[in-house]
Amino acid sequence: MWKTLRQIARVGRISETTHAASMAVEAADKSDAQAELLRILGRALAIRVVDAGSCNGCELEIQALSNPYYNLEGLGLQFVASPRHADMLLVTGPVSRHMELALRRTYEAMPEPRLVVAAxxxxxxxxxxxxxxxxxxxxxxxxxxxxTVAGCPPSPQALLEGILRAVRRQAR
Structure with missing residues (x-):
């Protein structure tokens, strides 16, 4: 224990310092995204995530969108459990034969207009x-x-950009 404490005292803090300029740009991008979502939809975007047979790598990145760094809910995006409340379907993985019918039923249960993003x-x-x-x-x-959002797995930033691209496409 003493050896570890001495090393901590000798080395100090190892984490990177934050850059105020990059944090300001990210905050501006997030506020722009939130304003755009409210302008297009007039409300929050409800997303239903369906794992159609993936390895769960994409789900880990989707879950990262909910952490305080990306703050998905603060942007006006939220995950919902029911497809009847969803505006968008976010699908991961290749569609296995066992999930084909469930995926179709989930899509059909969604209200119009429906958005589908393949992640x-x-x-x-x-x-x-x-x-x-x-x-x-x-x-x-x-x-x-x-x-479609390419990547294996796609980064949370790429997922967020894909979601916003789908919302913009719906607005047109």
């Missing part, structure tokens, strides 16, 4: 799984997809 390489292209006896492949084979 991750598997949802966009089928990934390493492709189409087989156990997989329908990409989400586009089962549902009409508005926006």
């Amino acid at each position: 991750g390489e598997c949802a966009c292209t089928g990934g390493v799984f492709g189409e087989s006896y156990a997989s329908c492949g990409r989400v586009g084979n089962v549902l009409p997809v508005d926006v």
Whole structure:
């Protein structure tokens, strides 16, 4: 224990210092995104996340959107449990044959207008799984997809940009 305390006293703080300029730019981007969402929708955007057969890498990044750094709820975006309350469907993973019907029912239960975002390489292209006896492949084979967010897994920033791109597309 004494060895560890001596090392802490000798080395000091190891974390990076924050840059005030970059934090100000990020705050401005977030306030712009919030204002744009309110201008387009006039309310919060409700998102239903469906794991159609992924490895859960994308879900970890989606969950990171809820942490204080990204503050998804502060931007006017929220995750909902029921597709009947959702404006957007965020799908991850290749669609397995067992999830095909559940995914279609979730989509059909959503009110109009419906937005679908395919998140991750598997949802966009089928990934390493492709189409087989156990997989329908990409989400586009089962549902009409508005926006795809590539990456394995996509970063929280890329996910947020994809969600905003889908909302902008709906506004047009």
